[in-house]
Amino acid sequence: MKDQKSIVSLAMASEGTSFDEVVFFDGKKIRIRHFALNFDYELGKELIQRFDGKCDAFCISGIPPQYQLSSIEFIHPKVKDLLKHIKETPVFDGRYLKSTFLPWSLREFFFKRPELLGRKKISLYSGLTVFPLLEILEEQKNQLIIADPYSYGKIPKFFRSSKSLKRFFKYLLPLLKRRDIKKKTFASFSLSNFRETPFLKEFMESEIFLGTETQLHLIDMEHLKGKTVVVDCLTERLKRKLEAANAERVVSLMQSPVDIPQFTFGILEGLIQSSMPVGETLSENEIIEWVEKLNLSAQQIKLSKKEIHNHKKFAFIIHPLSMKDLFRHPLLRNIKPYLKPVEKPLEDLFSHYPGFLYGKINGVKSVKTGKEVEGLIYAVSDTPRKLLEKDPEVIYNKLVGLAEKARTAGCEIIGLGAYTKIVGDAGVTVAKRSPIPVTTGNSLSACSTLWAAQYAIDKMDITEKKGHQYKGTAMIIGATGSI
Numbered sequence: 001m002k003d004q005k006s007i008v009s010l011a012m013a014s015e016g017t018s019f020d021e022v023v024f025f026d027g028k029k030i031r032i033r034h035f036a037l038n039f040d041y042e043l044g045k046e047l048i049q050r051f052d053g054k055c056d057a058f059c060i061s062g063i064p065p066q067y068q069l070s071s072i073e074f075i076h077p078k079v080k081d082l083l084k085h086i087k088e089t090p091v092f093d094g095r096y097l098k099s100t101f102l103p104w105s106l107r108e109f110f111f112k113r114p115e116l117l118g119r120k121k122i123s124l125y126s127g128l129t130v131f132p133l134l135e136i137l138e139e140q141k142n143q144l145i146i147a148d149p150y151s152y153g154k155i156p157k158f159f160r161s162s163k164s165l166k167r168f169f170k171y172l173l174p175l176l177k178r179r180d181i182k183k184k185t186f187a188s189f190s191l192s193n194f195r196e197t198p199f200l201k202e203f204m205e206s207e208i209f210l211g212t213e214t215q216l217h218l219i220d221m222e223h224l225k226g227k228t229v230v231v232d233c234l235t236e237r238l239k240r241k242l243e244a245a246n247a248e249r250v251v252s253l254m255q256s257p258v259d260i261p262q263f264t265f266g267i268l269e270g271l272i273q274s275s276m277p278v279g280e281t282l283s284e285n286e287i288i289e290w291v292e293k294l295n296l297s298a299q300q301i302k303l304s305k306k307e308i309h310n311h312k313k314f315a316f317i318i319h320p321l322s323m324k325d326l327f328r329h330p331l332l333r334n335i336k337p338y339l340k341p342v343e344k345p346l347e348d349l350f351s352h353y354p355g356f357l358y359g360k361i362n363g364v365k366s367v368k369t370g371k372e373v374e375g376l377i378y379a380v381s382d383t384p385r386k387l388l389e390k391d392p393e394v395i396y397n398k399l400v401g402l403a404e405k406a407r408t409a410g411c412e413i414i415g416l417g418a419y420t421k422i423v424g425d426a427g428v429t430v431a432k433r434s435p436i437p438v439t440t441g442n443s444l445s446a447c448s449t450l451w452a453a454q455y456a457i458d459k460m461d462i463t464e465k466k467g468h469q470y471k472g473t474a475m476i477i478g479a480t481g482s483i
Contacts, residue, residue, distance in 0.1 A: 006033065006055045007274060008051045009035065009037055009270070010037060010088075011037060013039065013061075019036055020032070020033045020034070030274050045082060046456075048082070048085045049085060055108055056087055056270075058090070060082075060091060092273060097265045098232065099132050105254060105297060106137075109297075109300075110140055119142065119435035121145070121207055121407070122143070124209075125210075126146075126212075128165070128169065137210075144161065145158050145203050145206060146160070146164075189220055208225075208227065209224060209228070210229075212232045213234070216229070217241070224246075227247055227248060228361055229247050230251045231245070232253050234240075243303050250301050250303055252300045254296055255297075311372050313346075313373065313374045313378070313410045314375050314412065314415070315403075315409070316375060316378070316415040316417055317415065317417055319379060321384065348386070351383070353380075355401060356380065357405070360374065361374065379413075380398055380420065384418070387423050392425075395424065399451075413438070413439060415439050427440045444482055
């Protein structure tokens with residue numbers, strides 16, 4: 001067909017996903033010929049020479065041909081060599097779509113589901129490839145573990161911020177220029193490497209892992225069992241691999257608007273360009289208009305069909321009710337008889353200690369669902385007197401610090417016990433600052449008390465009942481308390 005346009009897609013890092021299909025896009029027929037090159041650059045050059053000037057767009061994907069951090073730009077020499085063979089046909093690598101759409105998509109998802117990706121521990125295989133997203137992740141107070149030194153150079157080091165990554169990038173440039181682009185140059189992140197690289201333990205313990213579709217195909221996915229994966233674009237091939245790895249869910253920042261076996265940002269840019277009038281070039285404004293037109297947005301997809309036996313966890317904070325409780329520990333029992341003269345100074349001293357993990361509760365099982373939960377018990381060494389007389393901000397910081405530890409340990413909720421729920425504004429500030437939901441137990445206490453009172457009145461038949469109301473007077477002891 002004369003009016004049918006055609007796209008040639010060269011996937012540098014893919015293998016076994018070549019296809020030749022005609023799709024309908026914006027009411028037009030467009031032929032897509034997709035070649036999985038598996039890092040065979042000579043084959044890439046041959047295909048370019050064969051199709052240059054005979055197709056409407058070349059779409060390049062795989063290991064990103066360009067890194068851009070603010071004003072610093074890098075294109076790998078091998079990619080430059082490949083692109084210089086293209087003389088006539090326009091080339092699209094998805095760069096503009098990624099830099100414009102991905103940050104918008106992630107920010108929109110945060111507004112919809114702030115609890116899923118906010119205030120979490122997130123591991124990134126490479127911050128370089130998703131640099132525009134780092135600022136958004138940092139805005140949401142996430143704890144980032146950025147593995148570029150290990151991914152590209154097997155260097156046992158992580159970065160915690162975009163600022164650190166940017167500084168490192170300047171030193172990494174010479175290495176990137178010299179290194180060949182192929183599968184074995186990217187770290188596998190295999191669990192079997194733990195003995196050789198024990199520092200990977202922290203990376204593997206994250207709740208969320210973020211990578212590109214290309215990177216996820218290059219790694220061993222065993223460590224993703226029961227985890228949440230954030231990916232730039234979820235293809236059917238990648239979805240099957242994540243399901244096989246028993247990943248729990250995936251957040252795909254973009255969905256394919258056409259039904260093809262393998263989709264890339266470069267292909268979408270090529271489709272958009274092929275649908276535009278002759279002479280018009282793709283711009284940022286054009287991309288925004290097409291995003292709205294195609295109704296593109298991030299989606300959360302539940303993956304795991306098998307039961308993951310990772311028990312859900314909760315945390316609870318306790319404290320000593322008196323100085324005597326502090327000396328119940330086996331190591332301190334021997335000095336208990338000598339406690340009285342130094343009780344006050346020791347109480348003051350212990351109150352300066354940070355919170356700590358006190359113990360665990362196992363075997364809590366729901367009668368209704370059969371599911372088990374594990375409890376982590378954290379403690380502060382402040383007595384009730386110290387909790388009430390100290391500046392509330394000091395106690396808030398201590399409690400929020402324990403909530404951060406609980407979040408890192410995988411807990412989904414934390415409870416404030418005894419006087420920790422009374423300090424200051426009765427848990428309101430702690431709940432606002434905590435990375436996980438906070439409960440004081442007050443609602444349950446009030447509810448169970450009312451239920452018990454109703455049950456007792458009915459059993460004792462001590463007052464007249466009219467409908468659902470009792471005719472009588474109740475005295476509440478402690479009515480001005482937090483419950």
